[in-house]
Amino acid sequence: MVEPPSGRALLDAASGPLHPAAAQTLAAAVDAGWADPRRLYAEARTARRLVDQSREVIADGLGVRPSQVCFAPDGPSALRLAVDGLLHPARRRGAGLVASAVEHSSVLVPARARQAAAPDDAPLVEVPVSATAAVDLDAWAAAVRRPAVVAAALQHANGEVGTLQPVSRAWEAARAAEVPVVVDAQASLGRVDPPDAYDVLVGDARSWGGPGGVGLVVLPERTRWALPGVTDPDEALTGPTRHTPWVPLLLAAAEAWQQTAATRAADSAEAYALVERIREGAGAVRDVEVVGDPGDRLPHVVTFSALYADGEAMVQALDRRGIAVGSGSACTSSTLEPSHVLAAMGALTHGNLRVTLPLAAVAPDRARSVDRLLEALPEVVLEVRRQLGAGTW
Amino acid sequence: MSDRPAASGPTPQPNAFADPADVVLDARGLRCPLPVIRLAERTRSAEPGTIVEVLATDPAARADIPAWCRMTGQDYLGQQERETVAGSDEQSAGGRHTAYRVRVTAPGRTPAAAG
Numbered sequence: 001m002v003e004p005p006s007g008r009a010l011l012d013a014a015s016g017p018l019h020p021a022a023a024q025t026l027a028a029a030v031d032a033g034w035a036d037p038r039r040l041y042a043e044a045r046t047a048r049r050l051v052d053q054s055r056e057v058i059a060d061g062l063g064v065r066p067s068q069v070c071f072a073p074d075g076p077s078a079l080r081l082a083v084d085g086l087l088h089p090a091r092r093r094g095a096g097l098v099a100s101a102v103e104h105s106s107v108l109v110p111a112r113a114r115q116a117a118a119p120d121d122a123p124l125v126e127v128p129v130s131a132t133a134a135v136d137l138d139a140w141a142a143a144v145r146r147p148a149v150v151a152a153a154l155q156h157a158n159g160e161v162g163t164l165q166p167v168s169r170a171w172e173a174a175r176a177a178e179v180p181v182v183v184d185a186q187a188s189l190g191r192v193d194p195p196d197a198y199d200v201l202v203g204d205a206r207s208w209g210g211p212g213g214v215g216l217v218v219l220p221e222r223t224r225w226a227l228p229g230v231t232d233p234d235e236a237l238t239g240p241t242r243h244t245p246w247v248p249l250l251l252a253a254a255e256a257w258q259q260t261a262a263t264r265a266a267d268s269a270e271a272y273a274l275v276e277r278i279r280e281g282a283g284a285v286r287d288v289e290v291v292g293d294p295g296d297r298l299p300h301v302v303t304f305s306a307l308y309a310d311g312e313a314m315v316q317a318l319d320r321r322g323i324a325v326g327s328g329s330a331c332t333s334s335t336l337e338p339s340h341v342l343a344a345m346g347a348l349t350h351g352n353l354r355v356t357l358p359l360a361a362v363a364p365d366r367a368r369s370v371d372r373l374l375e376a377l378p379e380v381v382l383e384v385r386r387q388l389g390a391g392t393w
Numbered sequence: 394m395s396d397r398p399a400a401s402g403p404t405p406q407p408n409a410f411a412d413p414a415d416v417v418l419d420a421r422g423l424r425c426p427l428p429v430i431r432l433a434e435r436t437r438s439a440e441p442g443t444i445v446e447v448l449a450t451d452p453a454a455r456a457d458i459p460a461w462c463r464m465t466g467q468d469y470l471g472q473q474e475r476e477t478v479a480g481s482d483e484q485s486a487g488g489r490h491t492a493y494r495v496r497v498t499a500p501g502r503t504p505a506a507a508g
Binding site: 305390 | 426433459464
């Protein structure tokens with residue numbers, strides 16, 4: 001069993017660690033599933049069978065047929081492909097996209113580029129959100145009716161702040177306008193029930209304790225979807241997304257799915273209560289704003305911003321105390337831009353910390369880690385404010 | 394926290410920059426959260442009604458000055474993109490920056506005052 005580094009409180013589980021059962025599967029699969037599933041000899045046929053089995057497990061879990069489950073190198077590329085595949089068949093009508101202002105950058109960045117190149121044919125309509133990051137449904141309904149709009153993208157839940165989006169209602173509005181919707185469930189699969197209103201569903205195995213390298217694109221038969229360019233000669237294996245992950249990763253993803261599905265309700269209930277404690281504890285610190293919907297949210301994600309504090313310094317101060325957390329502050333990002341999600345909500349972006357709770361199976365001591373965070377938080381905020389000359393007013 | 398209407402950025406008010414500001418705070422070159430800290434320091438002792446203009450290059454200021462206003466009860470009046478020609482010293486380094494205007498409504502709430 002892979003043990004987490006001893007003494008560390010891991011409170012940023014957005015990309016890992018792996019579910020311990022999935023880690024064991026991965027190790028075993030390296031021996032059994034290394035072969036190219038396209039080849040004809042025994043080891044290759046085994047690998048092919050393992051791909052099919054993994055696909056079945058995931059399809060079952062999502063209530064879809066295996067033929068509808070496709071893969072991508074990771075969640076963000078799955079999301080990019082999902083949008084591209086909706087735009088391509090519709091290109092004679094336009095290339096316009098509707099997306100909430102808090103969608104993942106792999107939706108917004110290419111869409112802005114398409115808009116810049118062809119503002120009339122490929123508009124990007126960014127739909128505003130409330131202070132809790134929930135998309136404005138009236139604005140969404142108007143946006144999907146705009147000329148040249150042929151596709152829409154909405155997340156199931158926001159991975160930075162946890163707020164659940166009104167996906168069913170947004171999907172109904174888009175359907176009335178005959179605009180297909182990509183639903184991005186990168187942050188939610190494995191933690192809450194999957195959405196059932198979508199034209200394309202996108203996911204990433206990391207959200208259910210699986211490995212990196214396994215992005216998911218679910219394509220119902222009724223959805224008109226195709227990528228530009230020539231068909232892959234191996235399409236029977238790689239599917240419409242023209243990608244098959246390395247087989248050991250796929251096996252680990254399937255194992256993680258089964259493990260996580262079996263404990264989802266209990267794990268989520270426990271996580272929900274732990275996040276409630278964090279919301280209360282962080283909110284009690286002077287001039288700290290906890291954002292995102294307090295109730296209608298993912299069980300395991302919470303973010304808060306401290307006035308007059310520096311996100312990078314806080315992450316480092318907590319790291320020195322053995323606590324790992326994320327941040328949406330500009331100083332912690334490689335682009336030196338603050339989180340577009342926080343900005344779109346009108347939330348404070350500096351002094352931001354973000355917690356993504358691991359699954360209990362991944363970190364059995366997660367409740368203790370939350371205790372450690374809440375104990376350290378007031379002194380860390382004070383320390384960082386003092387460093388900036390703002391703690392002594 | 395109650396659900397406010399869409400908050401994807403305050404709309405600049407055209408008249409917000411019509412008159413000279415009472416105080417101009419040059420925070421260009423300062424990295425977040427320093428521009429907001431300077432603003433909070435400056436408004437601590439300011440009279441209600443004082444118009445403060447903050448010049449900043451920090452990309453986070455675009456979100457954080459309005460957020461600070463909301464959190465401390467000050468009025469956010471808007472922002473304006475500016476471009477200046479370089480001067481001879483580093484304080485007047487040329488280039489793009491943004492001017493933000495705030496109206497003090499109550500003596501600044503700071504970590505100490507918030508008690």
